[in-house]
Amino acid sequence: MITTVTLNAAIDKTYHVDKFIEGVVHRVHNVTSMPGGKGLNVSRVIQQVGGSTTATGFIAGKNGEFIAEALDDIQIANKFVKVNGESRLCLNILSDTTRQSTELLEPGPTVTQQHIAELSQRISELAKRSSIVAMSGSLPAGAPTSTYADLISIVKDHGALPFLDTSGEALIRGIQARPFFIKPNEDEISVLLGEPMKDELQVIKGIQQVMAQGISCVVVTLGASGSLAGYEGTCYRIEAPSVEAVNPVGCGDAFVAAMAVAFEQKHSIEDGLAYATAVATANAMTPIAGQVELEDIERLLPLVKVHVIN
Ligand code: TA6
Numbered sequence: 217m218i219t220t221v222t223l224n225a226a227i228d229k230t231y232h233v234d235k236f237i238e239g240v241v242h243r244v245h246n247v248t249s250m251p252g253g254k255g256l257n258v259s260r261v262i263q264q265v266g267g268s269t270t271a272t273g274f275i276a277g278k279n280g281e282f283i284a285e286a287l288d289d290i291q292i293a294n295k296f297v298k299v300n301g302e303s304r305l306c307l308n309i310l311s312d313t314t315r316q317s318t319e320l321l322e323p324g325p326t327v328t329q330q331h332i333a334e335l336s337q338r339i340s341e342l343a344k345r346s347s348i349v350a351m352s353g354s355l356p357a358g359a360p361t362s363t364y365a366d367l368i369s370i371v372k373d374h375g376a377l378p379f380l381d382t383s384g385e386a387l388i389r390g391i392q393a394r395p396f397f398i399k400p401n402e403d404e405i406s407v408l409l410g411e412p413m414k415d416e417l418q419v420i421k422g423i424q425q426v427m428a429q430g431i432s433c434v435v436v437t438l439g440a441s442g443s444l445a446g447y448e449g450t451c452y453r454i455e456a457p458s459v460e461a462v463n464p465v466g467c468g469d470a471f472v473a474a475m476a477v478a479f480e481q482k483h484s485i486e487d488g489l490a491y492a493t494a495v496a497t498a499n500a501m502t503p504i505a506g507q508v509e510l511e512d513i514e515r516l517l518p519l520v521k522v523h524v525i526n
Pocket residue numbers: 224226228252253254255257306321352353354465466467468469505
């Protein structure tokens with residue numbers, strides 16, 4: 217079973233408009249509302265590809281109740297810690313003509329040390345019966361930048377593999393606890409290493425540097441072109457098939473979900489990287505973040521190329 221942790225859960229609302237223009241009144245012609253936040257997208261994709269998952273994290277208010285009920289409705293087990301205030305809305309405004317996505321992410325509720333202690337206990341219990349605990353997304357107000365590092369230590373103490381997908385100071389502090397897997401994008405690994413990544417060679421050196429710090433698997437996603445990865449000292453270049461992207465939001469979450477399933481099922485790293493790339497690409501082909509079609513994955517998988525670099 218794969219547990220996901222979403223410290224700042226959201227209702228993901230996707231608005232379809234013809235062409236989003238600042239300062240103009242838009243009549244939204246299609247609206248979807250889904251339980252979101254990176255970790256919940258990870259759980260939804262895990263379930264869609266046939267894995268077993270439980271979601272935890274923080275929810276608040278009526279929006280929080282919507283999130284929990286929506287997960288109940290799709291049979292995703294969830295054990296959230298309720299905090300004061302209201303869970304946030306994350307808006308994704310999709311221009312149908314340009315296929316451009318504009319995201320507006322609310323800050324969400326403030327959590328207390330007591331809430332974090334309660335969630336830590338919840339994660340301890342879940343980690344005992346999980347192969348992997350995937351922690352994804354931004355920290356809510358009130359959570360210190362050391363939060364992920366503390367949770368990673370708890371997960372490792374209970375014999376599960378910690379995955380971490382976050383950014384900024386939370387990532388810098390998080391890797392000090394040596395998670396098993398991280399998936400920064402180019403900007404995030406630049407911040408992590410304190411220098412801009414000028415080319416792929418520098419990204420590979422950065423991956424080697426992070427692996428040397430004790431992180432077993434490092435994947436740097438490069439958007440539609442694919443990714444660069446390192447696993448236990450070996451580096452890989454993964455080429456993604458080109459597709460007509462409908463909605464790019466959530467591709468990173470789908471990648472994390474597929475890697476977790478692949479590791480849980482003990483696939484080879486090369487098969488796992490190819491599978492995760494096909495699942496992430498399939499996510500871009502649907503209008504909703506965290507939604508993939510199995511037939512898309514099946515068609516895309518043979519088109520993914522995984523090259524060993526060293
Ligand atoms: O990765 C996509 C997404 O999960 C959106 O659906 C939206 O929920 C956003 O990320 C939240 O990101 P954050 O880093 O604030 O947790």
